[in-house]
Amino acid sequence: MHALAILVAAGRGERMGAREPKAFLAVAGEPMLLRAARAFAQAPSVDGIVAVVPAGRIGAAREMLGGVPKLRDVVAGGERRQDSVQAGLQAVPPSFDGVVLVHDAARPLVEVELIEAVARAAAERGAALPVLRLVDTVKRVRDARVLETVDRTTLAAAQTPQGFRLSVLRRAYEKAWRDGVLLTDEAMAVEHLGEEVVAVAGSPRNRKLTTPEDLAWAEGLLRREGLHPRAGEE
Ligand code: C5P
Secondary structure, eight states, X not given: OOEEEEEEOOOOOGGGTXXXXXXXXXXXXXXXXXXXXXXXXXXXXXXXXXXXXXXXXXXXXXXXXXXXXXXXXXXXOOSSHHHHHHHHHHTSOTTOOSEEEEEETXXXXXXXXXXXXXXXXXXXXXXXXXXXXXXXXXXXXXXXXXXXXXXXXXXXXXXXXXXXXXXXXXXXXXXXXXXXOOOSSSHHHHHHHTOOOEEEEOOGGGOOOOSHXXXXXXXXXXXXXXXXXXXXXX
């Protein structure tokens, strides 16, 4: 199986309250984008990695990712997430006919097993993403008033990497573009197309690091693992 990873790292990360773009912040001494890129480089199905970064950071990102095997390109992202993904797609060679994995660089602790599971499901079924079931009771709230309790049995939180046969994602993006749909993830474009998206089991470790508290959580996790390595790790 051949997969190409697009790591989107061009967001401003305003909720983090830092001056650096979020994906360039370090987690336990290593920038998120570099950690994410290393995870994809280790995944057997991944042949190449494209990083999408803020326009002013291309040189810095090239330097940061210089030692990552399988790095193919570093390109400038856009205003919205879908613009950044589109920029990444333009860097995919025309001859490529495998699976594209779009991943938030802000999820630097993604496991190789999860990358492989999504790549496999996407190759077999066309489109796949990892999800986490919701454990809390979910309310619809407006202006600090509860409108209703939502049945959570069919609800799940979407993670990345989201995987697609390239032909499926290209068609989905073209239609979403034509119809002016604002996408918060890539699977949404395939849903808009009316085609199947398969859900695989996500991972709590693959959390998106959005706030300073998320960063502290990730550092604590890595510190604990440094003290007590998981089986098979140094
Ligand atoms: O803002 P949010 O947390 O949803 O961003 C998810 C991922 O998408 C991040 O890794 C961010 O860098 C990326 N992104 C991007 N281009 C944008 C907005 C977000 O690459 N315009």
